[in-house]
Amino acid sequence: MSTARRRAIVPWLWVAPWLLGFVLFMLIPSMMSLYYSFTDYSLLEPPVGIGLANFAELWRDPLFWKVIRNTLAYASVSVLVGTVLALLVAVLLESHVKGRGAGGVARAIIFLPTLVPLVAAALAWAFMYNPEAGLFNRVLGVMGLPRINWLGDARWAMPSLIIMGFWNIGTAMVVYSAALRDVPRSLYEAADLDGVSRLGRLWHVSIPAISPAILFNVMISIIWSLQVFGAPQIMTEGGPDHSTYVYQLYIYESAFRYGRMGYASAMAWIQLLATLGIAGLTLALSRRLVYYRGAV
Amino acid sequence: MTLAIVQSGVSRRAALGVMGVGALAWSAWPRRSRELAGVPRGRKVLHYWEKWTGAEGLALQGVIDAFNQSQEKLWVIRVPISDISSKAMVAVGGGDGPDVCGLFSYSVPLYAEAGAAMPLDSFPQEDWCGEAGYLPNVWKLLTHEGRPWAGVNTCYTLGLYVNRTHMREAGLGGTDADVPPRTIGELDAAAEKLTRMDSSGAIARAGFLPNLPLWWPYSWGVLFDGRLYDRATNTAMADDPGNIRAMEWIATFPKRFGREAAGAFAQTFSRSTHSPQDPFISGRASMIVQGPWLANFIRLHNPSLDYAVAPVPLADGLAEPSLPRGLVEADVIIIPSGCKDPEASWEFVRFMQRRTTQEQLALAHCKSSPMAEVSAEFAGAHPSRYVGVFDAIARSPRSDSLPPTRVWPQYADMLGGAFDTVWRGGDPASALRDVQVRAQRLIDQATELRGRRRAGNGRGDA
Numbered sequence: 001m002s003t004a005r006r007r008a009i010v011p012w013l014w015v016a017p018w019l020l021g022f023v024l025f026m027l028i029p030s031m032m033s034l035y036y037s038f039t040d041y042s043l044l045e046p047p048v049g050i051g052l053a054n055f056a057e058l059w060r061d062p063l064f065w066k067v068i069r070n071t072l073a074y075a076s077v078s079v080l081v082g083t084v085l086a087l088l089v090a091v092l093l094e095s096h097v098k099g100r101g102a103g104g105v106a107r108a109i110i111f112l113p114t115l116v117p118l119v120a121a122a123l124a125w126a127f128m129y130n131p132e133a134g135l136f137n138r139v140l141g142v143m144g145l146p147r148i149n150w151l152g153d154a155r156w157a158m159p160s161l162i163i164m165g166f167w168n169i170g171t172a173m174v175v176y177s178a179a180l181r182d183v184p185r186s187l188y189e190a191a192d193l194d195g196v197s198r199l200g201r202l203w204h205v206s207i208p209a210i211s212p213a214i215l216f217n218v219m220i221s222i223i224w225s226l227q228v229f230g231a232p233q234i235m236t237e238g239g240p241d242h243s244t245y246v247y248q249l250y251i252y253e254s255a256f257r258y259g260r261m262g263y264a265s266a267m268a269w270i271q272l273l274a275t276l277g278i279a280g281l282t283l284a285l286s287r288r289l290v291y292y293r294g295a296v
Numbered sequence: 297m298t299l300a301i302v303q304s305g306v307s308r309r310a311a312l313g314v315m316g317v318g319a320l321a322w323s324a325w326p327r328r329s330r331e332l333a334g335v336p337r338g339r340k341v342l343h344y345w346e347k348w349t350g351a352e353g354l355a356l357q358g359v360i361d362a363f364n365q366s367q368e369k370l371w372v373i374r375v376p377i378s379d380i381s382s383k384a385m386v387a388v389g390g391g392d393g394p395d396v397c398g399l400f401s402y403s404v405p406l407y408a409e410a411g412a413a414m415p416l417d418s419f420p421q422e423d424w425c426g427e428a429g430y431l432p433n434v435w436k437l438l439t440h441e442g443r444p445w446a447g448v449n450t451c452y453t454l455g456l457y458v459n460r461t462h463m464r465e466a467g468l469g470g471t472d473a474d475v476p477p478r479t480i481g482e483l484d485a486a487a488e489k490l491t492r493m494d495s496s497g498a499i500a501r502a503g504f505l506p507n508l509p510l511w512w513p514y515s516w517g518v519l520f521d522g523r524l525y526d527r528a529t530n531t532a533m534a535d536d537p538g539n540i541r542a543m544e545w546i547a548t549f550p551k552r553f554g555r556e557a558a559g560a561f562a563q564t565f566s567r568s569t570h571s572p573q574d575p576f577i578s579g580r581a582s583m584i585v586q587g588p589w590l591a592n593f594i595r596l597h598n599p600s601l602d603y604a605v606a607p608v609p610l611a612d613g614l615a616e617p618s619l620p621r622g623l624v625e626a627d628v629i630i631i632p633s634g635c636k637d638p639e640a641s642w643e644f645v646r647f648m649q650r651r652t653t654q655e656q657l658a659l660a661h662c663k664s665s666p667m668a669e670v671s672a673e674f675a676g677a678h679p680s681r682y683v684g685v686f687d688a689i690a691r692s693p694r695s696d697s698l699p700p701t702r703v704w705p706q707y708a709d710m711l712g713g714a715f716d717t718v719w720r721g722g723d724p725a726s727a728l729r730d731v732q733v734r735a736q737r738l739i740d741q742a743t744e745l746r747g748r749r750r751a752g753n754g755r756g757d758a
Contacts, residue, residue: 040745042702043389044410048748126567131560132498147498149556152563154720240559241716256382258706259406 037266042259054266071247075225078165086169090176111170122234125164154243172217179213211290339371346398347380355660363647388412393632395641401437401626406702408440413630416444419642433624434666436697446628447649451666452587453622453689460602462582476606483609490582499561504583507562513715514708515623516542520611525699532735535728543724572597591680592662605682622689624697703738
């Protein structure tokens with residue numbers, strides 16, 4: 001075999017395992033799900049073509065709009081607050097915790113919850129939210145405040161899930177910490193010479209300098225939060241009164257509980273397009289806000 | 297070591313190749329899997345998927361062991377499966393289902409219409425009791441459009457558990473605290489008397505709350521003469537006047553005991569049902585609607601609890617002590633289409649349908665028997681002295697079974713949503729009318745699509 005030919009083939013051989021996995025487990029199932037979205041398919045019997053009926057039914061389905069509202073509420077609050085919180089913690093750790101040892105321990109402690117399996121974390125949080133015996137209501141009781149039915153009250157259930165989500169800010173915090181360490185000292189020195197305050201340094205130097213890391217985390221958070229599933233399923237099963245019924249949960253129940261794989265596929269494709277749209281919009285907005293050091 | 301290989305003249309590539317081939321050969325070498333270790337030689341192995349674990353799973357294993365000992369051709373291996381409905385649907389639909397599968401009775405219409413289960417009347421009928429062997433309400437759950445698609449694997453109804461000590465303390469039940477409420481009016485009055493509030497306005501002890509636990513939100517209509525489904529016309533009956541009356545009754549609880557207080561009380565116990573912290577077992581609820589199995593957990597966690605069980609009270613004017621009313625549900629066992637040896641699966645299912653087998657299982661699960669005839673030993677040996685209450689409900693011609701429609705899981709969830717809406721102060725009639733419209737749309741859609749499938753198969757009735 002000639003060297004040129006070998007050079008052309010070898011890269012494909014190296015990526016072949018991934019490519020094979022992608023085609024078999026992503027591309028083909030995705031295309032099948034696109035086909036199923038135009039059918040009635042229970043998994044147990046052959047699909048029957050019904051054109052756009054699934055999409056038309058979704059349009060009329062009040063639960064569909066409810067899960068969209070719930071998911072958007074969850075995503076917008078958790079992305080916004082989670083980003084600010086992770087950034088704040090990273091800034092505090094980088095500027096106030098002196099010494100590698102102490103900083104490392106603090107970062108490890110904040111990162112640790114991300115290693116706890118979701119089911120275990122959800123059960124622990126459900127217990128902490130228990131109206132009678134839970135930690136939060138005990139604290140409220142000590143402070144003389146009334147108890148809250150965290151997961152059983154439709155007004156509080158979604159905020160409770162969002163608060164629980166902040167348990168996992170460790171990953172974003174680590175990325176921000178690394179990015180903050182990478183900010184050139186010369187920029188801070190220049191700011192100091194110009195008499196910029198500490199807050200000014202953060203706003204005018206640190207945040208622009210780490211904006212690519214912020215964009216990365218925001219993008220990942222948006223994608224993950226739009227796919228939230230485990231915590232609502234384990235802690236509330238979508239209740240009470242569908243107040244925590246999120247998009248993925250409805251897809252799952254439609255497919256595997258109600259035997260409506262076609263309907264679930266239609267929902268999944270709408271979600272994919274919506275997520276692509278939101279991600280595209282975020283990228284477009286980021287062009288004006290994100291600063292790349294190497295960019296001309 | 298690398299150095300040694302190079303020095304001995306064997307290239308690294310050749311050594312890696314030999315190791316790779318060795319690993320492949322080791323993994324491909326035929327060997328007996330661990331699950332088959334205890335299977336006697338010459339037996340055909342059947343895999344039986346079932347949802348039960350713990351004590352209930354062990355009881356089932358006892359029955360399976362009895363089958364394995366009773367003959368020398370087959371060997372059944374129990375595979376405990378969580379969320380079995382979903383997983384069975386994927387496996388059977390994908391053509392890789394088990395030989396025998398335990399499901400819930402609400403799955404029967406879907407499996408029957410999809411042809412995903414084998415009709416039991418297509419097998420040799422010897423040694424099978426058939427319709428005559430089962431309670432009529434149970435037989436309805438096993439059949440769809442006149443054909444049997446599943447065997448039974450215990451059945452259950454719901455009863456009202458009453459804490460007799462609390463009743464006596466509150467001066468209820470007259471001189472005999474064994475007389476629980478018989479009508480909704482009596483239940484309401486007793487709930488009022490038994491409920492204790494603490495100084496903060498929280499419920500310290502619940503007399504009775506219909507959201508404790510919120511497992512059967514669709515079951516209250518039957519207490520008011522409501523029906524969920526008309527079999528003859530394939531019509532949902534969510535907004536049946538009896539169901540609306542039931543929801544109006546539900547709406548009185550948050551008003552009487554405080555929406556937030558009652559909601560918080562139920563939420564407190566949402567993860568402790570059947571544990572020592574169970575609201576009834578721990579004495580925090582004086583009355584609760586539960587299945588017959590609760591007696592097993594009372595024996596385990598609080599054997600000194602002084603309690604009685606009665607049929608769930610009916611609306612005033614409907615109560616007839618000799619003819620209680622309730623909804624009958626069952627666990628079922630099916631033979632999935634495409635299983636490797638249907639005749640062998642049938643042999644096991646037939647064994648499971650013996651009266652003695654079902655009695656053995658019902659004794660261990662603390663349930664009543666699903667069979668028409670019950671042995672004298674069964675009643676004598678039963679661990680619950682109130683099994684007769686559940687048996688009477690299951691036998692009663694006034695009892696009903698779950699709607700035989702494939703959309704029932706979604707219909708049931710809609711009724712659960714209506715319960716939530718009413719609990720929050722929504723109008724019962726409009727909540728149920730909304731369910732009616734949506735459920736009927738699903739039923740009509742399923743009927744139409746079924747017609748199209750049949751037409752496509754050349755069995756046309758479209």
